[in-house]
Amino acid sequence: xxxxxxxxxxxxxxxxxxxxxxxxxxxxxxxxxxxxxxxxxxxxxxxxxxxxxxxxxxxxxxxxxxxxxxxxxxxxxxxxxxxxxxxxxxxxxxxxxx
Numbered sequence: 001x002x003x004x005x006x007x008x009x010x011x012x013x014x015x016x017x018x019x020x021x022x023x024x025x026x027x028x029x030x031x032x033x034x035x036x037x038x039x040x041x042x043x044x045x046x047x048x049x050x051x052x053x054x055x056x057x058x059x060x061x062x063x064x065x066x067x068x069x070x071x072x073x074x075x076x077x078x079x080x081x082x083x084x085x086x087x088x089x090x091x092x093x094x095x096x097x098x
Contacts, residue, residue: 019063026062030055041086050085054078 030052038048058078060068070078083090 015065019065022064023062026059029062030059037086041088043086047086051082054081054085 034048034052037043037051058068060066080090
């Protein structure tokens, strides 16, 4: 009986550590991506906050045990929502030449 309890505690401990490790990495990666977008696209604090919400709603928390799955149409809608939040052109062909 003690062996079963020890095994269960180890498994639960592993799952908890993995959850916090991967959600922490996802949060760090999101913040880096947002800072890059802020600098590249000259985003305001309000725009960054809106993009942060969109990204978290679409991609989730980074939980490796429950990854989100999306259709191509949902991915397109997400991309369009990001472009709108950042005031970017709707299509790559509308991008001004450099």
